[in-house]
Structures are given as C-alpha cells and as structure tokens.
Amino acid sequence: MPKVIRSVVLKNVEFWNGKTFEHRDAVYLGNSGNFLSPKIAKQTNFDAEIDCDNALVMPAMFGLSLDFMAPQRDDVYTFAQGLEAMHRGGFYGGLYESAANPIDNNEKLFAAQQRLAGTNYQIKFLGSYSVGFGSDRLSEMLELTEGAGFANETPDALAGFGDGNVSFPTTRFLRLAMEYGKMTGKRFFFTPMDKSLRKSGCVHEGAVSDMLGMKGIPRIAETIAAHTVLELARFLNVPVHFKQVTCGETLQLIKDARQKGIDVTCDVNLYHLLFDDSVLLELNSSYHLLPPLRASSDKAALWEGIQDGTVDAISVNHTPVLRQDAEVNFEDSVPGALSLEVALPAIWKELSKRVSASRAIELLSSGPARLSSAPLAYDENDSARQAHLVVLSLDKPHLVSASDFAGQVCNSPLLGKELPSSILGTYINGIWRTIANA
Amino acid sequence: MSSLEIKHLFGLHGVSKSDLRQILDTAKQFRAVLDRPVKKVPSLRGMTVVNLFFENSTRTRTSFELAEKRLSADVVNFTTSNSSVQKGETLVDTLRNIESMKIDIVVVRHKGTGVPKFLAEHSNAIVVNAGDGAHEHPTQALLDMLTIEEKLGTLENKKITIVGDIRHSRVARSNIWGMTTMGASVTLCGPNTLIPRNKELLGNVTWESNVERAVQDADAIIALRLQKERMDDALLPSMREYRNFFGVTDKVLSQAKDSTLIMHPGPINRGVELDSDVADGTHSVILDQVTNGVAVRMSVLFLLSGGRFNA
Numbered sequence: 001m002p003k004v005i006r007s008v009v010l011k012n013v014e015f016w017n018g019k020t021f022e023h024r025d026a027v028y029l030g031n032s033g034n035f036l037s038p039k040i041a042k043q044t045n046f047d048a049e050i051d052c053d054n055a056l057v058m059p060a061m062f063g064l065s066l067d068f069m070a071p072q073r074d075d076v077y078t079f080a081q082g083l084e085a086m087h088r089g090g091f092y093g094g095l096y097e098s099a100a101n102p103i104d105n106n107e108k109l110f111a112a113q114q115r116l117a118g119t120n121y122q123i124k125f126l127g128s129y130s131v132g133f134g135s136d137r138l139s140e141m142l143e144l145t146e147g148a149g150f151a152n153e154t155p156d157a158l159a160g161f162g163d164g165n166v167s168f169p170t171t172r173f174l175r176l177a178m179e180y181g182k183m184t185g186k187r188f189f190f191t192p193m194d195k196s197l198r199k200s201g202c203v204h205e206g207a208v209s210d211m212l213g214m215k216g217i218p219r220i221a222e223t224i225a226a227h228t229v230l231e232l233a234r235f236l237n238v239p240v241h242f243k244q245v246t247c248g249e250t251l252q253l254i255k256d257a258r259q260k261g262i263d264v265t266c267d268v269n270l271y272h273l274l275f276d277d278s279v280l281l282e283l284n285s286s287y288h289l290l291p292p293l294r295a296s297s298d299k300a301a302l303w304e305g306i307q308d309g310t311v312d313a314i315s316v317n318h319t320p321v322l323r324q325d326a327e328v329n330f331e332d333s334v335p336g337a338l339s340l341e342v343a344l345p346a347i348w349k350e351l352s353k354r355v356s357a358s359r360a361i362e363l364l365s366s367g368p369a370r371l372s373s374a375p376l377a378y379d380e381n382d383s384a385r386q387a388h389l390v391v392l393s394l395d396k397p398h399l400v401s402a403s404d405f406a407g408q409v410c411n412s413p414l415l416g417k418e419l420p421s422s423i424l425g426t427y428i429n430g431i432w433r434t435i436a437n438a
Numbered sequence: 439m440s441s442l443e444i445k446h447l448f449g450l451h452g453v454s455k456s457d458l459r460q461i462l463d464t465a466k467q468f469r470a471v472l473d474r475p476v477k478k479v480p481s482l483r484g485m486t487v488v489n490l491f492f493e494n495s496t497r498t499r500t501s502f503e504l505a506e507k508r509l510s511a512d513v514v515n516f517t518t519s520n521s522s523v524q525k526g527e528t529l530v531d532t533l534r535n536i537e538s539m540k541i542d543i544v545v546v547r548h549k550g551t552g553v554p555k556f557l558a559e560h561s562n563a564i565v566v567n568a569g570d571g572a573h574e575h576p577t578q579a580l581l582d583m584l585t586i587e588e589k590l591g592t593l594e595n596k597k598i599t600i601v602g603d604i605r606h607s608r609v610a611r612s613n614i615w616g617m618t619t620m621g622a623s624v625t626l627c628g629p630n631t632l633i634p635r636n637k638e639l640l641g642n643v644t645w646e647s648n649v650e651r652a653v654q655d656a657d658a659i660i661a662l663r664l665q666k667e668r669m670d671d672a673l674l675p676s677m678r679e680y681r682n683f684f685g686v687t688d689k690v691l692s693q694a695k696d697s698t699l700i701m702h703p704g705p706i707n708r709g710v711e712l713d714s715d716v717a718d719g720t721h722s723v724i725l726d727q728v729t730n731g732v733a734v735r736m737s738v739l740f741l742l743s744g745g746r747f748n749a
Contacts, residue, residue: 131675138631138675142683176672180631183647 005047005432006031010391012051016058017380021357027057033386033430035378048432052391055424059361059377060388062122062369063094063340064267064315065243070336072100077320077407079115082340085318085406086121087433089340090390090426093122094316095372097189099164102128104139106148113154120386120429124372126162126189129177135169138180145184159372160187165243165290167195171228178238187239187265187371190229192250193291197221202331204246204294208277214331217292219247226250230257230264239263241371244315246272246291248301251310265371267315268302270343271413273350275299279413285326285333286413289317306363307354313367314351316343319411326411338412341404345419348392391424398422439564439744446558446565447738449574450616458583458619465584465730465737472508472733481740482511487543488536489515490557491568495547497704498568498578501728502545505735514541529553530560537561543739546570564742572606577738578703579612581731583620585723586658588730589699594621599653599694601686602662602711603632609703610662614641627652628662629684631673649684650693658699661686661711677710687713691721699723 008029014021028041036044068082086094096112103109103125116123127144131137141161147153161181168174168190178188198221203209205216226242230253233240245251245266257264271289276296279287287293305311319336326333344364351360366376378387398419402410425434439445442457450458471479487506491499499515506513516536527535533544543564546554551571558565569575586593598617604610604626617624618641625644626633634640646652653659668674681687686700700712700721708714717724 136672137669138672140675140679143679173672176631179635180629180674183630 003047006033006430007044007046008427008432009041009046009049010052010057011049012054013057013391014054016056016357016361019358021056021058023054029387029427029432031430033427035380035383035387037383050391050425050432050434052424053393053395055391055393057389057391059365060090060092060390060426060428061344061364062366062372062374062377063091063318063343064313064368064371065317066094066096066123066340067098067100067319068096069098069100070319071322071325071409073322076322077409081407082318083116083119083121085338085340087426087428087431088404088406088423088435089342090344090392090423090428091340092377092388092428093124093369093372093374095124095126095159095368097126097162097164099133099166102133102164103144104128104131106140106143106150109144109157110148110150110153113157122369122374124159124374125157126160127158128164129161129181129188130173133164133166135173138177141181141184141186145186156373158186159374160189160241162189162243163191165191167191167193167198167225169195171232174228175232175236178232178236182236182238187241189241189243190225191243191291192222192225192229192245193217194221194225197224202288202292202335203280204277204292204298206277206295208280208295212280212283219249219294219298222246222291223249223253226253230262233257233264234260234262239265242266244269244272244291244317245302245305245311246294247298248304251301251305255310265312266310267313267368267371268305268311269315269317270339270347271317271337272299272302273306273314274346275413280330283330284413285328285330286337286411286415288330288333288335289337290335303354306351311363313371314347314363315368316340320407320409321411323409323411326409336411338405338410341406342400342412342414342419344390344392345398345421345423346414349394349420386430388428390426392421393424394421396422441741441744445742446554447576447742448554448558448565448567450576450579450612450619451574453615453619455619458580458616461580461734461737461741462584462587464741465580465734466588468508468736468740469584469588469730469733472729478508478510480510481745482506482509482743485542485743486512486514486540487545487739488541489513489568490533490536490544490546491516492518492546492548492553493569495568497728497731498547501731502568502735505732505739508732509736509739511543511739514539529556533557533561537563543743566738566742569608572608572611574612575608576612576616577731577735578609579616580738581727581734582613582660582701582703583616584730584734585701585727586699588726589723590657590697593617596622596657597625597655598622598658598660599625599627599656600660600662601627601649601652601684603664603668604628604662605632605634606665606668607662611640613660614643618642625652625656627684629674629680632668649686649690653686653690653694653698656694656698658701659686659691659694660701660703663703663705664707664711677707681710685709685711685713686716688715691716701727704728
C-alpha cells in the first residue's frame with residue numbers, strides 16, 4: 001500500500017494567486033491540507049517534494065451533474081469509485097443528482113450523505129421536486145430544505161431541486177412544483193427538453209441525422225421547454241438553472257430573460273464544447289449523449305456564450321454506463337459519458353485560448369461551486385482553510401486509456417484519444433495524489 | 439320584506455356593517471333562546487323553507503334544519519342523491535318545480551360559484567347561501583364572528599389569523615369580507631400552492647407564509663380543514679409536511695396571545711391542521727362555534743323574512 005502523502009512541497013510551479021498565474025519556486029501544503037508560509041515550512045518535515053516543471057497549480061474543480069449510481073450496479077460502479085474519479089481528475093466537490101435514485105425525502109438525502117461519511121468532498125445534492133421524478137406528487141421540499149435533524153446530518157446539503165434530466169411532465173405540474181418550492185428559496189435545475197418533440201430521437205435533428213437515417217431531437221425541443229420554464233420563473237419569481245444548454249437559441253432566450261430581470265443561470269456540457277454531431281458519422285456509441293451533440297454552428301454558439309459571459313459554468317455530467325449498454329449499436333446504447341478523470345486536460349488548452357485564465361477557472365471551479373452553494377477550492381489568504389488544488393502540465397499530452405477511469409466502466413468519447421495536457425497530480429482533502437501515466 | 443338592506447344572503451362581500459351588526463345582535467338573542475328549556479319560537483310559523491343541497495353536507499344542513507325548526511318553519515330537505523337532478527334536470531327546472539310547491543325560503547349549497555344569485559334571479563323565494571363553490575359560505579363566517587364577539591366582546595381592532603387552504607376556501611373568503619367590515623384585521627397564512635395567486639381584490643388583509651409569525655399577537659386563529667384531495671392534485675407533498683410547516687400545534691400556539699381563541703369550521707383532521715392538544719385545549723371554542731351556528735342561521739332566516747326583535 002503506497003504511503004499517503006499529506007504534507008507536500010510543490011516546486012517550480014505557475015501558481016494561481018486568485019488573480020493570475022505567477023511563478024513560485026515552491027508552494028507548501030501542510031498535514032492539515034492548508035497552505036503553509038515559507039517561514040512555517042522551514043520548521044516542517046514534508047512527506048514529499050514534487051518538481052512540477054512549471055506546471056500550472058490551480059484551484060481544484062467543482063463538477064456539475066454527478067451521478068455515481070447510474071447503472072444501478074454497485075458491482076460495477078460505486079460511490080467510492082466516483083470519489084476516486086474526482087480525486088484523479090482534480091475535483092474537490094460536485095453537485096450530485098442521481099437519475100436512478102431521486103432524493104425526494106429526508107431519508108434518501110441522509111442516506112446519500114452517509115455514503116460520503118468520512119470524506120471531506122464538498123458534495124451538494126439536488127433534491128427531486130416530485131416523488132420519483134414522477135408527474136403526480138410533489139416531494140417534501142420544505143422538509144428536504146430544513147433537514148430531518150439526524151445525527152451527523154450535513155447542514156445545507158441541498159443545493160436546489162432538479163428533474164433528474166427527465167423532461168417535466170406537464171406545465172401545470174411544473175407550475176405547482178415551482179410555486180410550492182419557492183417557499184424554500186432554492187434554485188430549480190432543469191434539463192430543458194420537450195418530451196413530445198424528443199419522442200424517440202437520439203441525435204441532433206439535422207444534416208447528420210438525415211444522412212444516417214436516425215431519429216433526431218430538434219433544437220426547438222430545448223427552446224420550447226426553456227421558454228416555458230422561463231415564463232414560469234418570471235411569473236413566479238423563482239430562480240432557475242438550465243443544465244446542458246446545447247444551442248445558441250437557448251442562450252439567446254437566457255440573455256433576453258436576464259434583461260427582464262429573471263434569475264436564470266446555465267451550464268454547458270464539456271463534451272458539447274469539444275465535439276459536434278459530425279463525429280456521429282463514426283457511429284461510435286460513446287458519442288451518445290442526452291441532450292445530443294449538436295451541429296458545428298451550435299458548438300460555435302456555445303463557445304460564444306462561454307466568451308460573452310452568458311454561460312455560468314462548464315458541467316461534467318459524469319454518468320457511468322454499463323459496458324454491455326454502451327457497446328451496442330448507437331440507437332440502442334444508453335446515453336451518458338464519464339468525464340471527471342479527463343475533463344481538465346481535455347478542455348483547458350482550448351478554453352484558456354478563448355477566455356482569460358480567471359474566466360476559465362470561474363467556469364470550471366468557482367462558478368459551479370457558487371451555483372451549488374459550496375465553498376471555493378482555495379483561498380491563499382485564509383491559511384486556516386483546507387486547500388484543494390490540481391497541477392496541470394501543459395507540455396505533456398496524455399493518451400486516454402481504460403486504466404485512467406476509476407470504476408469498471410470506461411464509457412467516454414475521449415477513450416483512445418490524446419489529450420493536449422495532463423494532470424501531474426491533485427491535492428484534494430489534504431491528500432496528494434500523483435496521477436499515473438502523467 | 440327583509441328587515442335588512444339585503445334581500446338575500448349570497449355572501450358577505452358588500453354587506454353593510456349595519457346589516458352585519460343587526461344579524462349578530464339578533465343572533466345573540468336567539469343564542470339566549472337556545473339556552474331556554476323550550477328552545478322554539480314561532481317566528482317563521484306558516485313559512486316553508488327548502489334546504490336545497492347539491493353537495494354533501496351534514497353539519498351545515500343539520501344546523502340550518504335545526505334553525506328552521508326552532509323558528510317553527512315547515513322544512514323540506516332536498517338532496518341530489520334522491521332527486522331528479524340525477525336524472526338530468528336543469529337547475530332552473532328543479533327550482534321552478536320546488537317553487538311551484540309555494541316555498542318561501544331556499545337554503546342552497548352548490549359546487550358552482552354564483553348559484554344562489556342565479557336562483558334568486560329565477561324565483562321569488564328568499565335565497566340563503568349555504569356554500570357556493572370556493573366563493574362564499576356566509577353563515578359560517580357569521581358564526582365565527584358571533585363566537586369571537588361572544589368571547590372577546592368585539593371584533594373591532596382584533597387580529598384574526600386564518601391558516602390553511604385559503605385558495606379553495608369559501609369560509610376564508612366570507613370571513614375576510616365580514617371581519618374586515620367589522621373592523622378586525624385579518625392575516626392569512628398557507629403554502630404557496632394553497633393561497634390565491636392574485637390577491638389584489640381580496641381586501642385589506644395581511645399575508646404571511648410562516649405560521650409562527652402569522653399567529654403572533656393573534657386574538658383568534660381559524661385553522662381551515664385540509665382536503666385530502668389536495669395531495670392527489672399535486673398541490674401538497676404530504677399531510678406530514680403540511681402539519682410540520684402549517685399545522686397549528688402547541689409550539690405555534692405559544693406564539694399567539696395567551697387569550698387567543700382556536701377555531702375550526704369542522705370536521706377537523708386531527709394531527710394535520712390542528713393537533714389534538716390544541717383542538718381540545720383551553721383555547722378551543724370549536725364547540726361554541728357549532729352552537730352559535732344555529733343561532734346565526736336563525737337570525738339570518740328571521741331577518742330576511744322580515745322579522746324584527748322588539749318590533
């Protein structure tokens with residue numbers, strides 16, 4: 001069993017000081033996981049010294065849309081493996097929402113918290129606004145918000161209410177849910193998708209779907225649902241968030257809504273920024289995502305939203321899928337992708353080319369944390385606080401292999417691809433981890 | 439013919455303070471009659487009252503029937519379960535048929551808002567609303583007002599808090615109109631999905647979403663009955679959550695005045711809108727409300743048919 005490294009000196013780094021990357025000969029992290037001043041460091045025996053060769057040292061990331069129970073097979077993927085994936089990928093926290101096991105009462109919220117017992121990951125949860133993500137019963141939103149008063153219960157564990165990425169059933173029910181949930185003061189998180197327009201579609205409705213003869217999901221499936229949610233948010237004065245926006249039309253609706261004073265935030269899926277539907281011509285089911293990869297013009301519009309500030313966060317949507325459900329023909333495969341282990345090296349170079357480092361960190365770390373009401377990864381000026389950080393080498397590309405993934409599944413569109421940068425190591429919850437194959 | 443400014447009692451909206459005063463004062467005199475060994479007076483002798491109940495009702499119908507009999511009226515009960523309405527007869531035809539039997543007063547309960555007014559427009563009888571849809575239930579509000587006056591002396595400057603399903607409550611609406619006319623301040627409290635969405639026309643009332651704040655300094659707390667079908671209709675998640683956040687419990691009661699009255703239109707869902715300790719406790723005047731219901735209904739029937747005490 002390798003020795004656990006708690007105190008570490010990271011030498012020769014480009015350190016994010018909260019405003020910019022600056023060269024530091026050394027950054028010191030103590031046994032409690034906090035930054036140490038050079039003066040205190042002189043009196044400390046460190047477990048390890050790592051030469052980072054001018055790699056970036058930046059705040060660890062916060063993952064939006066985590067689901068470690070997606071296959072409902074704990075012999076294949078477990079909560080512990082999900083947390084391991086977070087450590088490997090440099091994530092100190094995340095917003096958790098299980099599609100398979102909706103958190104619709106306090107017992108389930110507490111059970112989910114118990115799975116984290118003994119760890120310091122900053123995991124926040126989305127409760128379900130309906131019982132079982134169904135369409136006829138509201139969940140006990142007031143009780144979920146207040147907590148049940150169980151011993152060891154984490155206060156403020158609930159970040160908001162979500163839909164489990166299931167299209168809302170009827171506008172009437174949605175109205176009642178938002179009207180009732182307004183009393184909690186929490187934000188509602190939606191994946192906007194009109195059920196009837198989606199029907200059995202599995203890819204973007206466009207030239208590629210026509211060419212392949214596959215049933216498409218039109219952009220208006222997203223915009224019509226988004227419009228409905230925004231109208232209700234305006235009418236009821238309830239804050240809302242759109243998960244995984246896929247097209248420029250929805251971003252325009254969000255901009256217009258903000259002009260009208262509606263409190264709306266949104267995120268974009270990492271993979272929608274990396275790929276468009278032209279990759280579907282490979283007929284590789286690892287590109288099967290929901291919402292689907294859209295056209296290159298949509299991808300460009302999402303990047304524009306990243307650049308102009310419309311997008312609040314980049315989400316990871318980490319969803320394990322059983323090998324037998326992923327390795328089938330595209331239309332019969334289960335949508336979803338792993339992302340925690342590969343997100344940062346996959347996106348950082350492209351992202352930092354298009355936006356400032358400050359904005360990039362906001363999109364990956366502080367933005368999603370704020371949306372989830374979680375603390376930030378680190379504050380160098382607060383030496384009493386634990387610091388969570390990730391060390392990224394821009395010089396070393398990384399070939400993604402199955403061993404990079406923590407669980408027994410590896411459903412990722414990046415499998416077998418070379419990433420432009422690599423994670424040298426992560427320091428999460430006071431433990432340094434050198435990442436293999438770096 | 440009526441001794442009041444109003445000729446029928448459709449609701450309390452728009453009813454003058456002097457009419458309300460007269461109804462309540464007359465009810466107090468009938469209340470005294472109810473305590474006598476012989477509880478019957480000949481005020482409506484020779485008059486025929488039909489109780490036209492299109493909705494199920496036990497308490498209100500019994501209370502009206504008792505009031506009518508105490509006034510010596512001839513009483514006919516009509517319910518939809520044994521009527522030609524079940525065979526498709528229209529409302530007007532039902533009324534005309536009954537009216538042909540020379541009735542004087544119609545007491546009506548119906549699921550449709552405005553049915554009492556509709557009946558009055560199509561008949562010569564005096565019409566008393568015993569509950570129309572979620573619109574008004576004026577005699578319930580009057581008995582609430584009578585009970586408060588009986589216990590506290592006056593409604594003037596009293597704080598009345600109504601907790602529960604305001605959106606669907608005809609009792610709440612009638613209480614709002616009646617109590618504010620009599621100078622009380624009314625605070626309404628309930629979950630977002632059970633309060634009206636557009637409150638502008640609901641009078642000069644205060645809204646509060648936290649029940650403990652709503653009852654602070656309250657002279658009387660009226661807990662409304664929670665219909666179980668609200669859960670099926672996705673308006674509430676569970677009885678448990680409702681009780682925990684909107685139920686009138688001992689803890690909630692401790693925020694109100696020591697002298698506060700606990701009221702309920704009945705029947706009570708114990709452990710939901712009212713805890714048993716509260717419903718049966720020293721603050722409770724729920725059974726007084728039931729007694730006062732007969733007196734208030736006697737007063738309304740008596741005054742609308744032209745009666746005057748000491749006249």
